[in-house]
Amino acid sequence: MDKMGKLKDIVVMKFGGSSVADADKIRKVADRVIEFTGEGKQVVVTVSAMGDTTDRLIELAGSVSSDPSRREMDMLLSTGEQVSIAMLSLALQEKGRGCVSLTGIQAGIFTDDAYSDAKILNIRPERIFKELKKGNIVVIAGFQGVNSEGDITTLGRGGSDTTAVAIAAALKAEYCEIYTDVDGVYSTDPNIVQKAVKLNALSYNEMLELASSGARVLHLRAVEFAKKHNVVLHVRSSFNKNEGTWVMDEKAIEEKMERPLITGVTSDTNQVKISVFGLADRPGVAADLFGKFAENNINIDLIVQNVSEKGIAAISFTIKNEDLSLARKVLEVLGSESIAVDPDIAKVSIVGAGMQTHPGVASRMFRILADRDINIEMISTSPIRISCVIRKPRVRDAVKALHSGFDIEE
Ligand code: ADP
Numbered sequence: 001m002d003k004m005g006k007l008k009d010i011v012v013m014k015f016g017g018s019s020v021a022d023a024d025k026i027r028k029v030a031d032r033v034i035e036f037t038g039e040g041k042q043v044v045v046t047v048s049a050m051g052d053t054t055d056r057l058i059e060l061a062g063s064v065s066s067d068p069s070r071r072e073m074d075m076l077l078s079t080g081e082q083v084s085i086a087m088l089s090l091a092l093q094e095k096g097r098g099c100v101s102l103t104g105i106q107a108g109i110f111t112d113d114a115y116s117d118a119k120i121l122n123i124r125p126e127r128i129f130k131e132l133k134k135g136n137i138v139v140i141a142g143f144q145g146v147n148s149e150g151d152i153t154t155l156g157r158g159g160s161d162t163t164a165v166a167i168a169a170a171l172k173a174e175y176c177e178i179y180t181d182v183d184g185v186y187s188t189d190p191n192i193v194q195k196a197v198k199l200n201a202l203s204y205n206e207m208l209e210l211a212s213s214g215a216r217v218l219h220l221r222a223v224e225f226a227k228k229h230n231v232v233l234h235v236r237s238s239f240n241k242n243e244g245t246w247v248m249d250e251k252a253i254e255e256k257m258e259r260p261l262i263t264g265v266t267s268d269t270n271q272v273k274i275s276v277f278g279l280a281d282r283p284g285v286a287a288d289l290f291g292k293f294a295e296n297n298i299n300i301d302l303i304v305q306n307v308s309e310k311g312i313a314a315i316s317f318t319i320k321n322e323d324l325s326l327a328r329k330v331l332e333v334l335g336s337e338s339i340a341v342d343p344d345i346a347k348v349s350i351v352g353a354g355m356q357t358h359p360g361v362a363s364r365m366f367r368i369l370a371d372r373d374i375n376i377e378m379i380s381t382s383p384i385r386i387s388c389v390i391r392k393p394r395v396r397d398a399v400k401a402l403h404s405g406f407d408i409e410e
């Protein structure tokens with residue numbers, strides 16, 4: 001606070017699991033946070049669970065339950081972030097800083113009832129403001145909120161990004177910094193393709209397509225929030241001081257840089273394909289089927305309906321791996337007897353605002369895959385994205401081929 005008792009510019013900093021993986025890293029994060037407060041900012045920090053804690057908790061649940069309920073999973077997984085906020089607050093206090101940790105509930109993060117994939121409905125930031133006014137650094141647990149029952153909910157894997165951006169929007173923060181284990185958003189996963197290029201700036205729309213098609217560096221809902229509330233994002237490394245990637249409004253970008261044809265290549269190996277056979281080929285069948293999935297909060301990605309023979313059709317679609325057991329139950333209730341589940345698929349996508357004005361991008365993509373003898377099983381497009389479902393073992397080859405085939409590397 002300044003002498004007039006007003007809050008200074010607020011910045012939200014989010015640190016992912018790898019950034020707080022052990023005590024040493026947590027101390028370094030504390031130093032980084034303190035540096036920011038030295039720049040005359042008031043800082044709100046969001047953290048993920050330490051290292052691979054969330055994965056370990058999922059495994060732990062699996063050791064006592066073959067089909068764990070989503071409510072109890074949220075109770076379990078949310079503990080990971082609670083450890084991190086306490087640890088970071090302790091480290092900050094050790095360095096002499098006033099600091100308070102808050103769980104999702106304490107921070108006023110209210111969500112819907114969709115356990116394990118909850119949406120933030122609103123944030124009541126009174127407590128956060130109260131603590132900032134006292135001069136405290138506020139450390140908030142990522143990934144969690146509370147529903148109208150008072151139950152803990154979680155926001156889906158990678159959801160701490162969304163906590164950070166939603167908090168930034170609620171506090172009208174200057175911007176939101178996402179600290180992770182890579183230097184920013186790259187043209188493709190830098191851990192798959194060494195020649196991946198770091199992008200300096202991206203529009204919300206491009207980042208939405210990248211995030212929804214598998215670039216897990218930012219959670220999709222975080223980008224949706226950022227776009228809706230015009231929160232500027234800076235994705236950067238927590239291990240160095242390099243400038244990262246800015247994600248912001250389209251117009252601000254256009255002034256900044258020339259647009260390449262393709263901005264990025266993504267892959268998603270966390271999907272399964274379900275085929276439902278023997279469906280009547282009449283109006284309403286797809287509406288009933290997908291209506292039930294929507295009621296159960298299962299997101300459908302690609303859909304293909306086969307040409308019907310003798311009035312009988314088949315529909316294939318892809319969903320997230322973690323929705324498979326729920327999807328099976330929904331199909332059972334619907335009485336769909338003849339189904340096939342194919343877990344051996346992956347989705348590869350190219351994204352770029354430039355494709356809107358350049359015809360022939362799709363055929364070039366299909367040719368690049370064909371030249372590598374990679375078969376395309378499903379296709380979907382948006383104005384700035386083309387996605388293909390292929391066999392899972394070929395996904396790395398496909399990403400590399402597309403990245404070099406579209407001349408994205410320097
Ligand atoms: P955090 O724990 O910090 O949230 P994540 O593992 O969720 O980190 O996200 C960072 C990872 O995202 C990187 O290590 C990288 O492997 C992966 N990734 C996938 N696509 C991209 C991309 N286009 N740009 C940068 N990173 C990407």
Ligand code: ASP
Nearest residue numbers: 048054143157158159160
């Ligand atoms: N800890 C959660 C996860 O591993 C949330 C996050 O990291 O953003 O998915």
Ligand code: MG
Nearest residue numbers: 016158216217
């Ligand atoms: Mg993440």
